[in-house]
Amino acid sequence: MAAGKVQYKYKAGNLVKSVPNKFNPDLLRSEEMIVNLGPQHPSTHGVLRLEVLMEGEIVKQVVPHIGYLHRCFEKHAENLPYNQIIPFVDRLDYVAAMNNEHAYVMGVERMLGVEEQIPKRVEYIRVLVAELNRIASHFIAIGTYGMDLGAFTPFFWLMRDREHILRLLEWGSGARLLYNYIWIGGLFYDIPVGFEERCQDFIKYIVPKLDELRTVLMDNKIFIQRTANVGVLPLDLAINCGVTGPMLRGSGLRYDLRRVDGYSVYPELEFDIPIGEGQVGTVGDCWDRTNVRLLEIYESIRIISQCLDKLTKEHKRTRDFDPQALVPKKIRPKAQDLYVRSEIPKGELGFFFRADGKSDVPFRCKCRSCSFVNLSVLPEIAQGILVGDLIAIIGSIDVVMGEVDR
Amino acid sequence: MRTFEEIYFEIERVCAYGAPVKDENAKPKAVKIDSRDLLKVMTELLENQTLYFDSLSCLTGLDNGPAAGTMEVIYNLYSIPFQHHLMVKVTLPRESPVIESLCSVWKSAEWHEREAYDMYGIRFENHPDLRRILMPADWEGHPLRKDYVQQEYYRDIKVQY
Numbered sequence: 001m002a003a004g005k006v007q008y009k010y011k012a013g014n015l016v017k018s019v020p021n022k023f024n025p026d027l028l029r030s031e032e033m034i035v036n037l038g039p040q041h042p043s044t045h046g047v048l049r050l051e052v053l054m055e056g057e058i059v060k061q062v063v064p065h066i067g068y069l070h071r072c073f074e075k076h077a078e079n080l081p082y083n084q085i086i087p088f089v090d091r092l093d094y095v096a097a098m099n100n101e102h103a104y105v106m107g108v109e110r111m112l113g114v115e116e117q118i119p120k121r122v123e124y125i126r127v128l129v130a131e132l133n134r135i136a137s138h139f140i141a142i143g144t145y146g147m148d149l150g151a152f153t154p155f156f157w158l159m160r161d162r163e164h165i166l167r168l169l170e171w172g173s174g175a176r177l178l179y180n181y182i183w184i185g186g187l188f189y190d191i192p193v194g195f196e197e198r199c200q201d202f203i204k205y206i207v208p209k210l211d212e213l214r215t216v217l218m219d220n221k222i223f224i225q226r227t228a229n230v231g232v233l234p235l236d237l238a239i240n241c242g243v244t245g246p247m248l249r250g251s252g253l254r255y256d257l258r259r260v261d262g263y264s265v266y267p268e269l270e271f272d273i274p275i276g277e278g279q280v281g282t283v284g285d286c287w288d289r290t291n292v293r294l295l296e297i298y299e300s301i302r303i304i305s306q307c308l309d310k311l312t313k314e315h316k317r318t319r320d321f322d323p324q325a326l327v328p329k330k331i332r333p334k335a336q337d338l339y340v341r342s343e344i345p346k347g348e349l350g351f352f353f354r355a356d357g358k359s360d361v362p363f364r365c366k367c368r369s370c371s372f373v374n375l376s377v378l379p380e381i382a383q384g385i386l387v388g389d390l391i392a393i394i395g396s397i398d399v400v401m402g403e404v405d406r
Numbered sequence: 407m408r409t410f411e412e413i414y415f416e417i418e419r420v421c422a423y424g425a426p427v428k429d430e431n432a433k434p435k436a437v438k439i440d441s442r443d444l445l446k447v448m449t450e451l452l453e454n455q456t457l458y459f460d461s462l463s464c465l466t467g468l469d470n471g472p473a474a475g476t477m478e479v480i481y482n483l484y485s486i487p488f489q490h491h492l493m494v495k496v497t498l499p500r501e502s503p504v505i506e507s508l509c510s511v512w513k514s515a516e517w518h519e520r521e522a523y524d525m526y527g528i529r530f531e532n533h534p535d536l537r538r539i540l541m542p543a544d545w546e547g548h549p550l551r552k553d554y555v556q557q558e559y560y561r562d563i564k565v566q567y
Contacts, residue, residue: 337436
């Protein structure tokens with residue numbers, strides 16, 4: 001573009017036409033008003049815009065406006081070979097890229113029919129890195145949630161601890177956040193020598209820190225008063241709205257796709273599924289959801305130590321092990337429809353594929369993202385509350401806008 | 407847990423416009439039904455006490471292109487208590503893709519259907535709030551259609567980069 005050329009002329013009313021409000025101000029009663037929250041607001045966790053209909057201090061209705069971070073993932077996917085879509089998949093839920101890759105790769109492998117042939121060592125490494133990333137994602141969720149409610153310290157602590165995970169994953173894959181590490185049929189590389197020991201050190205380091213976190217955040221009186229009995233999501237509504245992940249488990253249902261579907265090597269691993277029990281308030285409130293995330297970190301640590309055990313004993317590193325041995329040169333699945341789902345930190349990430357059997361690009365690749373569906377429950381539970389509680393509810397849903405808008 | 411055959415039999419029982427077609431190549435296994443039967447079949451799938459598909463996991467819109475002249479809507483259903491799953495496919499004509507909304511059965515359909523409308527222009531009848539969801543409201547065309555050509559300018563901004 002030539003210097004000095006005006007790219008975009010401001011015109012009053014542009015925003016009104018492109019993303020119109022749902023409520024018409026002329027039709028409101030005199031005590032009602034529309035408050036616009038976002039898209040540039042730190043507590044909306046990205047570019048989420050909420051149109052809030054208020055009566056005095058009480059929120060009557062919330063209308064989310066999304067799409068500000070739409071990057072045409074599905075359109076791109078229809079024009080790229082299967083293996084080149086993986087970097088795009090990373091960028092859906094950009095704080096848990098390994099989990100996204102794992103779900104996507106599993107789907108393509110199932111289409112190719114090579115799922116059973118993947119070496120156990122590869123699967124254990126996949127689960128190891130995915131669980132490390134799950135911890136990192138929950139750290140972000142809990143840390144930023146505390147910050148939304150005015151607790152600054154846990155955020156810094158968790159960002160510091162998350163850095164250890166990012167360094168580990170960077171050592172393994174070469175990238176800090178968006179890895180492109182799990183490949184169709186294998187891995188980019190084997191984990192580096194000494195990785196297992198560093199993971200053990202990390203586990204030893206992190207467990208006391210989590211107990212500290214529990215004391216300073218979860219058992220904190222102010223935090224409990226801000227979150228207990230706020231944003232209660234009843235179980236039947238949660239299921240009907242398609243809510244998944246820690247939100248669904250926070251409402252009291254022991255439902256985790258790692259157990260239900262038993263994909264990858266999860267059936268061989270021992271872990272519990274924490275659920276919300278309403279210790280400080282009602283089952284399904286914001287505190288329960290956050291508590292489920294914290295308990296899941298402990299479970300992920302259990303999974304990681306079991307993986308490390310397997311990776312150093314049964315499925316030890318050998319000189320001739322090549323994680324790329326099964327990576328196909330040409331990925332051309334037979335004509336079929338396939339829906340694959342897996343548990344990522346925020347819930348159920350699903351991919352629907354249609355392969356036409358004649359080309360190396362998917363005919364259709366639909367991403368069912370969990371943040372998108374979880375966010376759609378917000379108008380249901382944010383009625384008749386205060387604005388401060390609205391912020392508490394948004395934070396407890398733990399949306400990543402990259403995944404909502406795709 | 408019911409087998410695919412048993413679920414198929416239950417669906418066949420409520421279909422008024424022709425028997426459903428099995429597609430065992432799909433994973434999970436799929437049935438193709440007539441679009442006029444959709445609401446009745448879906449209500450049955452949720453309310454039948456032996457099926458109880460309580461979660462609509464995914465709703466996919468799909469365009470087969472101008473040559474084929476059809477569009478599809480694909481529903482992925484899961485039952486949490488019985489742990490069975492099913493794919494339901496509906497084919498629509500490409501010129502006038504209209505189908506009954508499922509918002510009255512599953513609330514999760516609401517945003518999924520808005521997305522399918524946004525990307526393919528499939529109209530969902532009796533949807534409470536059928537607006538665009540990801541694209542701006544004044545965007546021209548439906549981007550995931552196979553014959554989509556993007557507009558040259560959007561608000562004086564060149565679209566092609």
